[in-house]
Amino acid sequence: MTAIWPDRDALCLLTDLYELTMAQAYWRQQRNDEAIFSLFFRVLPEQRQYAVACGQEYAAHLVSELRFPAEQVARLAELKQFQPEFLDWLAGFRFTGEIRTVPEGTLVFPHEPVLEVRAPVIQGQLLESLLMNYINLETLLASKASRVVDAAGGRPVMDFGMRRMHGLEAAWRGVRAYRVAGISGTSNVLASRDFDLPAQGTMAHSYIQAVGDERQAFLEYARLYPGTTLLVDTYDTLAAVDKVIGLVREEGIEVGAIRIDSGDLGALAKAARRRLDDAGLSGIRIVVSGGLDEWKVAKLVADGAPMDGFGVGTEMGSVADAPSLDFAYKLTEYGGEPRLKNAPGKPVYPGAKQVWRHHDASGMLAGDEITGIDEARDGEPLLREVIRDGRPVLPSPDPDQARERLSRERQSLPTALRGLTPHAPYPVRFSESLETLRRDTLARLAE
Amino acid sequence: MTAIWPDRDALCLLTDLYELTMAQAYWRQQRNDEAIFSLFFRVLPEQRQYAVACGQEYAAHLVSELRFPAEQVARLAELKQFQPEFLDWLAGFRFTGEIRTVPEGTLVFPHEPVLEVRAPVIQGQLLESLLMNYINLETLLASKASRVVDAAGGRPVMDFGMRRMHGLEAAWRGVRAYRVAGISGTSNVLASRDFDLPAQGTMAHSYIQAVGDERQAFLEYARLYPGTTLLVDTYDTLAAVDKVIGLVREEGIEVGAIRIDSGDLGALAKAARRRLDDAGLSGIRIVVSGGLDEWKVAKLVADGAPMDGFGVGTEMGSVADAPSLDFAYKLTEYGGEPRLKNAPGKPVYPGAKQVWRHHDASGMLAGDEITGIDEARDGEPLLREVIRDGRPVLPSPDPDQARERLSRERQSLPTALRGLTPHAPYPVRFSESLETLRRDTLARLAE
Known part of the structure; x- marks a missing residue:
């Protein structure tokens, strides 16, 4: 197959x-002291105020299950770069260290560790590519989708992105990230089942074309799916709206919504709304789609266009404005x-860390401080143990909790940071101790 | 797990x-005549002259194996939108139609069908999301990588993109597309095994930092991996080059290459080359990496920088300048x-088609004509049957053949289309018959 x-x-x-060749080099020299690795990004994409940490708890659970089965070790041996004793060591590999992460759904800012590994250096090194790949995708998608959801101002946003996302796994797993971001539904059937988000969808232009007669296509579809959404822009959008109205009156079909997928979405939605309302059909909702991103959604909302929902695909799914994040996975202590x-x-900055989030008296986010792990502060400590001695100490992350966390934090962003364009960076500072430790370490390095 | x-x-x-709800609507109305669906794109991303068709033959093979196992049908039933008789029909689904594609590795241009399906409309409709998702990813990656390979002017290009690609599947399957594009090796171990491309890699900065002493790190690494590549930019690049030279002379280590991953890559490579040559070590190659894309590679080559290879990651893997293609899957006949x-x-344009590629007397590409499937032309017909009566009539695509095809076609591009910026679009025209058929169809539609 x-x-x-x-x-x-x-x-x-x-x-x-190189993760494997470095691992063998460490192993060969018996260089396997405890190390700290920190996963963070240094800069946000342009126009972004925050990222939404996503995937890191799930990835930590994957790490706790990571093994090198015999069949895979045999494939490694084919590369002829690994010694039999090292391959034996790999065959017995299990992660024995500690992983701390911020909760999924947390807003994160430059330099803040999203995840930290404390483990013998060989183990920590071996995790790098997997953790980076895994966390990059979900954080990327959750961060973008969070902006679209925020721009929609409470109107539902549906994921229509499957066809333009980077492969089947991205389209599938992306829905987990979308759920955290507050997306209301997805067209992706399997992902809707696996990640418990409503499956949504309407009809394609091809259906209307194949039936040939638009009115007939609407009639048959609405009879089969009472309350469905009818796609009205195959030929003449407003003429199609009139057909929908006629069918409701004459044939008694039940229509939940119409979808407009092309043209001047705002103007067409307004005109369609007027016709529907004039016909006494104010219960029929209007959904729009077609090349939408957070900017277009925000403009439609600002223009007062009467949308009841947005279908968003390509821009959100391929993250067209920033298709990768600047994550690094750095050794900070050995x-x-x-x-x-x-x-x-x-x-x-050297060593294991903590991130302290401060709220002001009204509950708004007031700035973060990154400290050494042993420094105590008032405020909310973001990093907490997910894996200890190689085993989970927290259950697999709950997307509902993550979504609630994100929603709460997004609401608590100061106004200057809430729009689509940041007016000032969110304040993040390093503790005095960390600054001193960094200076001292660099000075020693320069000797 | x-x-x-x-x-x-x-x-x-x-x-x-909606593919499934439309399928049920067709089924319910016994509307299942033969349909033609065509997969193509209308516009190229900015600055692009061509796309490299990739994944479409593989996807056609997937389609021939597509089934709806009982367990999955049961999950569909949970949506409460499907009638038992339709679910039974799905449980017995197998594709019985015909799929024609251009060969993998073919240069394709706007409006040219990359793949055409001829099948009962329900079947053709059900394939849409899978085909689009599958072909978008590989064509996207092959198209980008082809530019990088071309810019490198014969120097090897290595895939270092795993950590920034969109998930594990994209990083894995992407290597198949990279191989078609002419990439020489990949850091992705599993993909190197599964898609038969050399696994390549060096060491990370963290290794040097963990060892603490750069010279010691080089010594140990080169002793363990004779002929390895040493990473020289952790602290002071040229000082590190001197350490390499010293180690070769004093300790007799074997070094295949040095890698420079930051700083002014061109200037550092020139200075490093001079030191190595002066030391009589002209056999040690220089590899560069760090934020490279086709533009930066082309500039380094044009500046005469003495690179022997390029490691390319983020930009190629996330296709930062054009992270999705404008593919459509359109019903053209029913x-x-x-x-x-x-x-x-x-x-x-209506109906089933053929694309005819014309070469001039010297073998250069001279323009394409898109015709109806029954029109005969001189020239190379690009679309050929891959699946007939639901079964493969061609073997699974061979990446070596695809790579050779792409290389040959890229070499045959007129000079004006060969650089990174197109000076004129490649000439593609529709046949007179197609233009007439389109006009007549639109006129009938307007009646």
Whole structure:
């Protein structure tokens, strides 16, 4: 049978080769002290105020299950770069370290660790490619979708993106991230079942064309699916609206909504709303789609266009304005000593950390402080243990909790940070101790 | 165990809901005449001259295996939109139609069908989401990678993109597309095994930092991996090059290449080349990486920078400049009659088609003509049957053949179309018969 995705067992080989060659080099030199690795991004994409951390708890659970089955180890051996004793070591691999993450659905800002690993360096190194790939996708999608949901101002947003997302896994797993972001439904049938979001959809232009007669197509469809959404822009949008009205009156069909997928969506929606209302059909909703992103949604909302929902696909699914995030996975401590690379413009702060989120008296977000892990602050500590001694200490993340968390945090953003364009960066500072430790470490490095 | 991707059996549910509701509506009305669906794009992303068709033959093979296993049909039933008799029909589904595609690795241009389905309309409709998702990803990646390979002017290009690609499937299956595009190796271990491309990689900065002493890190790594590539930009790039030279002389280590991942890559490579050559080490190659795309590669090549290879990740893997293609899957004929939607600026041409590629006397590409399927022309007909009566008539596509085809076609592009910015669109025209048929169909539609 033609392969679509790899065997579950092969997850261990979905990694960059150098993770494995470095692991063998550490192993060979018996260099396996405890290390801290930190996953964070340094800059936000243009026009963005925040990212929505997503996938990191799920990925931590994957790590706790990571094994190198014999069949996969045998495939590695084919590369002729690995010694039999190291391959034996891999065959017995299980993660024994600690992973701390911020909760899924948390707003995160530059330099804030989304996830930290404390483990023998070989183990921590081996996780890099998997964690980065896994967290990049869901954080990317949740961050974009959160903006679309926010722009829609309470109107439902539906995911129509499957056909333009990067493969079947992205279209499927993306729906988990979309649910966290507050998306109301998805056209993706399997994802709707697996991630418990309503499956939604209407009809395509091809259906109307194949039937040939638009009125007949509406009639048959609404009889089969009472309360359905009818697509009205195949030929002449307003003429089609009149057909819908005629059918409701003459044939008694039940129509839940009409969908407009092309043309001047705002003007057509207004005109359609007027005709429907004049016909006494104010219960029929209007859904629009077609090349929408957060900017277009916001403009339609601002213009007072009478939309009851938005179907959003390509722009949200391929994250056209920022199709990757700037995540890095950096060694910050080894054998109890701070480590960092001195790259101009790319500061790394040493050691294990905590992020403290501060709220003002009215509950609004007032700024974050990144401290060493042992520094105490008032405020909400964001990083907490998900995996200890290689085993989960928290259950698999609950998308509903994550969605509620995101919704609450988004509502608590100061006004200057709430729109689509940030007016000022969200205040994030490093503690004095971390600044001092970084200076001292760099000074030692320069000696 | 934590799910990573769906069961193979669930492929049938990885579709937009409306494909299934439309299918039931056709089925209910016994509207199941033969239809033609055509998959094509209308516009290229800015700055692009061509797309590289990829994934369409593989997808056609998937279609021939598509089934609705009982367990999946039961999940569909939970949606309470489908009648038991239709669900029974789905349980017995197999594709019985014909799929024609252009060969993988073919250069394609706006309006040219990449794939055409001829099947009873229910079947053709049910394939839409799967075909679009599947072909979008590989064509997107092959098209981008082809530009990078071309810009590198014969120097090897390595895929380092796993961490920023959209999920594990994209990072894995993308390597199949990269191989077609002419990429020389990949850091992705599993994909290198599954798609038979060399696995490549060096070391990360974290390794040097963990060891603490750069010279010691180089020494140990090169002893373990004779002929390896050493990463020289963790602290001071040229000082690190001197350490490499010293180690070769004093310790006799074997070094295949050095990699520079940050800073002014061109200037550093030139300076490093000079030091290596002066030390008599002209056999040590120089590989660069870090934020590269086709433009940066082309500039380094034009500047005469002494690179022996490029590692390319984020930009190629997330296709930052054009993260989706404008593919459409359109009904063009139903029951032997031409069908099309009259959308301003979005012309569709009716019926089943052929694309004829013309070469001039010197073998250069001279323009394409899109004709009806029954029109004969001199020239190379691009669309050929892959699936007949639901079964493959061609073997699974061979990436080597596809790569050779692409390489040959890219070499045959007229000079004006060969650079990174097109000076004129490649000439594609519709036959007189198609133009006439379209006019007549639109006129009938307007009656």
